[in-house]
Amino acid sequence: VARTASRPLAAGDISTFQSLVFLGGQLSLALCVLLCLNYYSIILGAASLSLVVTYPLMKRITYWPQLVLGLTFNWGALLGWSAIRGSCEWSVCLPLYFAGVMWTLVYDTIYAHQDKRDDIMIGVKSTALQFKEDTKQWLSGFSLAMLLSLCVAGVNCNQTFPYYSAVAAVGAHLAHQIYTLDIDKPEDCWKKFASNRTVGILLFTGIVLGNL
Numbered sequence: 592v593a594r595t596a597s598r599p600l601a602a603g604d605i606s607t608f609q610s611l612v613f614l615g616g617q618l619s620l621a622l623c624v625l626l627c628l629n630y631y632s633i634i635l636g637a638a639s640l641s642l643v644v645t646y647p648l649m650k651r652i653t654y655w656p657q658l659v660l661g662l663t664f665n666w667g668a669l670l671g672w673s674a675i676r677g678s679c680e681w682s683v684c685l686p687l688y689f690a691g692v693m694w695t696l697v698y699d700t701i702y703a704h705q706d707k708r709d710d711i712m713i714g715v716k717s718t719a720l721q722f723k724e725d726t727k728q729w730l731s732g733f734s735l736a737m738l739l740s741l742c743v744a745g746v747n748c749n750q751t752f753p754y755y756s757a758v759a760a761v762g763a764h765l766a767h768q769i770y771t772l773d774i775d776k777p778e779d780c781w782k783k784f785a786s787n788r789t790v791g792i793l794l795f796t797g798i799v800l801g802n803l
Contacts, residue, residue, distance in 0.1 A: 592709035594777070632673045639666040651714075654721035657699040658692070665691030682747040690740035693733045697765065698787040700730060705777040705784075719774070726774050734765040741794075750801045757797020761790050 599605045605613075625636045642663040649656035668688040673679050696718065703710070703719035704726070710717055722729045741758045744750075768786055773779040 592706045592713070594705055594709075628670075628674045629677050631678050632670055635673050635679070636666075636670055639663065639670075642666070650716055652716070654716040655718060656716065657696050657703065657718045660699055661692035661695030664695055680748070683744050686740040686744040686747065690737045690744065693737035693740065694787075694790065696733045697730050697737070697769075698784050700726060700733075701768075701772060701774075701780050702784045704774045704780045724774075727769055727772065730769045730772075731766075734762070734769065737765075738762050745801075750798070752801070754797045754801035757793045757801075760793050760797075764789055764793065 595601055600607070600610050625633055628636070642659065646656070646659050646663045649659045653659075665688055668691050669679055669684050672684050700718040700722065703717035706715075707717070707719050709715075710720060718729070719726065738758060738761065741761075742755070745754050745758070764786075768783050772783050
């Protein structure tokens with residue numbers, strides 16, 4: 592699409608073979624990291640490979656590639672816990688994982704609205720094309736599910752007031768983000784997408800202060 596035409600592979604700055612070599616190097620380094628973890632985490636990490644391999648194909652198959660991205664991208668919610676504890680506390684990890692998936696659906700749907708005109712022309716699918724003018728309603732539902740899941744995860748691991756304050760701040764941020772979003776202006780979609788870094792900062796701060 593027009594927005595990504597200057598990226599190295601699309602622009603022809605590197606060859607397909609060079610990109611595969613680079614990918615192989617990244618995967619090798621990732622494997623080295625994984626093998627440093629406990630056996631439970633190694634198996635759990637390896638289990639994500641099917642998602643990693645299939646995600647890039649999803650835009651050709653389904654209007655919900657953002658959901659597959661969420662399932663893939665948030666695997667760290669499970670792996671991070673098991674790397675420290677040796678196993679997953681599912682009452683905490685699953686709500687946290689689900690919250691991450693919902694968050695991904697929010698920000699990546701916004702992101703996808705940047706390219707919807709090109710996507711229609713080339714036959715690529717996305718939640719942006721699926722939701723169309725109903726996007727804000729869907730984003731609101733995903734955000735509510737995310738916030739409820741974060742609360743469930745917090746209750747199940749005995750989080751304290753700073754954590755819930757951060758979750759409330761995240762809710763306010765998402766509400767403003769969705770309310771002011773203009774899905775027909777790519778520059779505004781990028782701005783709203785990028786503002787999700789604030790969501791991460793708020794949650795991280797709430798977790799740290801809550802545990803202190």
